[in-house]
Amino acid sequence: ISSMQKTSSTLARLGAHRFLRPPSSSQLVVAQRQCSGISASLAAHVRDQAQQGKAAVGALRKSGKIPAVLQESCRPFLPIWVYEAPLLTLSRIPYFKYKLVDMALRGERFKALPRLVEQDFETGQISHVNFLRWPRDPEKNPLKLNFQLVYINQEKCPEIKQGGYVHDMFAAYGLPLYLTKPNFPPYITVDMSKAVKGDIYLEHVQLPDGARVRSEYLTRQNGGNCLLARAKRIRG
Template identity: 30%
Template sequence: MTAVGNLRVETRANAGRGASRALRNQNKIPGILYGGDKENVLLAVDPRDVLKGLHQAGFYSTIFELNLNGKTEKALVRDVQFHPVTDNPIHIDFWRVSKDSKIHLSIPVVFINENKCPGIKRGGVLNIVLHTLDVTCLADNIPEQITVDLEGLEIGASVHTASINLPKGVAVTHLERDSTLATIVPPTVQTEGAAGSSESSASS
């Protein structure tokens, strides 16, 4: 089910570097809303909402309801630009969506049931290859996450995109259709005796 969020935004009249700099001096982030058959709208965004969202999973796959002069526009965050030194957000792009919009985006991958994974219980380690998965779906059907069940997997087992259960209406568009999501790799713990022997050999 599509996650819905809210960001405090205002419309602004002036564009350009000078206007953006003045806006940042007022502790606001310049932004733009584009897409659909409507005109672009210049925005001023509350940085506290953006910073909070960036620290939460699914920020880029959340539909935000933007209240603009009494009208609500639904949009996805398409891009956030950051300052090269401070790493603070300095610009944000929103893309309009409707319930019938077919969109391409990255969804977080979440692994469950590690406690029911025989390979991990025997000392194996979960090696995650993909933390997100590229998919296409309708705007009303964006999954908050892709869930991968580790129950029953032994050491050496791998999970591939072709073997996971995707929500209805969601299709993988990753570069490799059968990409490896994760592998249960063997433990690589070295015993103290073996380590000591290696050191003795090295010093002799």
């Protein structure tokens, strides 16, 4: 079997093909249903001093446990570990890193995001996770999160029908938002049929409930009604 065939087989097995090309409208609906329909829960345990360090972390992995840290605003990172099996099950959910996970730690239950997941591309093995805890008071201390923009109805945009393409102004890092409510989607949907002369502005999209745009250089343009995307023609 050629190396290309092996790679294709691995991608198909891991479901990675969902993220190598823009999803269709039906795939987006399925992903949203899967994200909202699965109850995610993890039991976390604090790592003491003896369970930290390269050798100790390696021993944890061999025993079916994944080292992790719990991150919370204005507090130091807390070293923890979770069992590998339930974490792998949750990692197969589409847009896993935008899915709030119910966690239990030292008798306390809370929600957290698996924001940074170190995972082997071929085997799917997870080696480390950074969990970002949902704020205790989101109104005073909202969660900062950047969202991917997913474009639909591109075929209804005249500039794209004439051979153009969508230039995403926030492709590099995503649209920066403050979140105060936990029921947020895994991405922001942008309807290109609403474009004005090929331009999509912030006023053309619906932000998640309880979300607002963070003030940064790009988001401050045009008085806050910033340009999200522009349909550009291919020259030549």
